[in-house]
Amino acid sequence: MSGAAVTSVAAAGVLGQAAPAFAASTSGVGSFRSYPFSLGIASGDPLPDSVILWTRLAPEPLAVGSGMPQRKVPVHWQVADDEAFKHIVTEGEIFALPENNHSVHVDVRGLRPDRWYFYRFRCGSELSPVGRTRTLPALGATVSSFNFAHVSCQNWINGHYTAYRDLARENLDVVFHLGDYIYETQIPVTTPRGIDVAAEVRAPCHSVDEYRLRYALYKLDANLQASHAAFPWVVTWDDHEVANDYAGAADRGKLELERRAAGYKAWWENIPTRMAPPVGPDMKVYRRFAVGNLVQFDVLDGRQYRKGNNDPVVSKIGDEQEAWLIDGIGSYDTTWNVMAVGQQLGGVAQNSPTRNRIYQAYYDRGVSPVILAGDLHWTLVSDALLRIPDASSPIVGSQFIGTSITSTGDGPGDPATVTGWMKNPWVKYAQGYRGYFRHTVTPTGMTSTQHNVQFVTRPDAPGWDAQSFYIDASRPGVQLL
Template sequence: MPDQSSAHSTPTKANRRNFLMLSGAAAVASVVGGAVPAAAATETIGRFSSYPFALGVASGDPLADSVILWTRLAPEPLAIGSGMPQKKFPVHWQVADDEKFSRIVREGQTFALPEHNHSVHVDVQGLAPDRWYYYRFRCGSELSPVGRTRTLPAPGAHVEKFTISHASCQNWATGYFTPLEYMAEDDLDLAFHLGDYIYEGAITAAAPRNGAPITDEIRAQCKTLDQYRLRYSLYKTDKGLQAAHAAYPWAIVCDDHEVSNDYAGGANQWPSQLERRAAGYKAWWENIPTRLPAPVGPEMRIYRRFAVGDLVQFDMLDSRQYRIADNDPVVSRIGDVQEKWLLDGIKAYDTTWNFLAQGQQLGGVTTNSPTRNRIYKAYYDQNVSPIILSGDMHWTIAQDSLLEIPRADSPIVGSEFIVTSITSTGDGPGSQSTKDGWLKNPWVKYVDGYRGYIRSVITPQGVSSTQRDVQYITRPNAPIWDAQHFHIEAGKPGIQLA
């Protein structure tokens, strides 16, 4: 996590009437990426061509006393520039105890800057731990939708239950984000998104999503910053995605399609690819509720860790930026620096559970991986049984994490849930022969080829997870069902089908 010691938000007792009146003096606020001078608050706002909060609101990367609030001004989201003039706009924000905003606990003013595509990242500090809050923004005479967020329990505090989901791979052109509509209604404390938030490739379908109109500019393969920005705008107009973001905070990492299919770091980078990566990272940061600082060029540190009281430590990895070929017995697949950070911090917090969240698994389901072997041995030697959350594969695969795959008699180190996609590869159930092939391996406990997400309830006694599937995504309004329940008992590595 970046150092937050110099950022703070000043509490006020302003009431709702004060919020609806845009003050000429800026309140003290913290902005990820840098503060804005208060004197600029007197700048005239003017009228918008349409509703400026068309992309909704979001929150993310919560801590015990703070959370990041996000929005982006976009009255014409599917046009280059989103219909915004090239000037900064003052944006007022509020956080309250209640949905009616009768008990405001924090508020302030920041600026939506043209160099950040008029996105806003507010680090609201001084909040109480383990609490739900409501938040909203105002610009000019326009009020944003209301979002709900929460802080984490204080470090070391006893926690009896914490509920998460994890999801990945949402291709707008392939189908409807129906799983996210259901996820928005789920009783969660935090949602993890493990990459492929967008797909960068050309949209070639003649009439995706029952003929939704999209221009040639939006259809083009993403290579420039404007093209990536348009693709995010397209995705973030989805009401299911907006609803899930507004329901609770998210923690997000990238995979490959935020830049280009199967891109990797290391020595195989060339100038045009680095330029493309810089554009992809910049657009990702502009559209994600993250406390990471704005990227500089083609580099952005995405990996990070945090804890939920005494219950669970979460380590989030970057699967692509530092990636090296996996057959090297010495050089790390995830980069030597990131691997050392992970191994040095296995017991960074004194918690019952240790979760590892990543865009792509550390090694193949049935193939040997030197990097994975080293990492799993480090967990094993420290008597830590990790639960690993992965994305990328468009299948749900629940498996025991063996010390040395594919040695079936190898000790069980932990458990892994590779989550299926939100839409990618289309309607399920997937190839039966592919499913049967994986299930021949005794460490693979369950395989599912429908679209959906996984919800996990974490307690001191165990982790209970559920694969939630939708029947189809090529048409809207698909029904959902709980396809499979899983349980992991504390102190006993390995997945039990429940």
């Protein structure tokens, strides 16, 4: 599709240009010396009548301020039935504000359910790439099938986003990103990317401008842009959007909270999310939505409310979120209930009080969840037992831990790790190539397929479907196909 035709990382070449990238004009719009939609376009958080459209004006994406003036700039947006924009459905104007690094989030309303749409932006005389997005089926509607993927962990320094090349070609209704969209750590001078990156962009992220530059660097990737342009995304975060292994705020001082506020602000600016922007170091990200009568999705925040990584007593997701999750189990009365979280709620083979409470609540209600997670940088598929490590414990649901887009680099990793996990009878499959999961859910079953790429340290790796799995809607637990 044309939405995939986006600016490549070559746009980074504008860094260091002497002349301002944006010249004010009397019309209030101005003209650009370089392409302002260098970071592409995106859509997200679809509802039956609405979707969020996103872009950020960045004629100099790897410069602080992105080459934009310190004033608001009008951006025109359009939604059409067709890719050629012959049948415009709705359009409007929104201001890109300097305090939001000239990002925009358009909440388009009045759309029809269960439909593809095309969208684009215009600023001055510049047109954005075309994106494709989709609304959800109406609440309670009979839905015969729904296709989605889940991805996570895209450390830029580990290599190429070839998995996103393949993802963009899939047949999907929505993509879930379960965190580690960026990594905040120092970028080495030499990486498999083979791109010279200025020192201020490579520096570890602490300030909002440092996080903004990191998002810009990542979002210049053409394959990532293509996957955003092809489907609406639902995004939550894990730890690296702020700092490795950060856990809530309990053991944090003022500096750490300021860092969290900076990370959250840049995340909000760069993600096509419906959620309200952060207030200081606080931002509500967890949310719930339903796909007709077929699936309820609960998207969790596994980081902000943690009270230490290994506290056995306090909830890993915070008391308030945990109560919200448990109270809402089965609330849409759908065939399937899918929980999406960055890091799994417990260890692969370790007891976890948070997980025990939540699984018990599902079990008591007779609801069998499918849990999607990331974080591990391994594919790991297992039955979700009521009590781990008691192998005789009832199967409550199923868990798919996705691998990573790039993080930790080329697969397949250490076979001893796989062997260790497979000793647990509830673990059905473990594997260490980079890639993603795609899932098709119907009223009778869910089919999931793990897609791999051969390597990430060089571009253009071959990709392949490694293994498929099936869950029968009437019986919890995963079968290998």
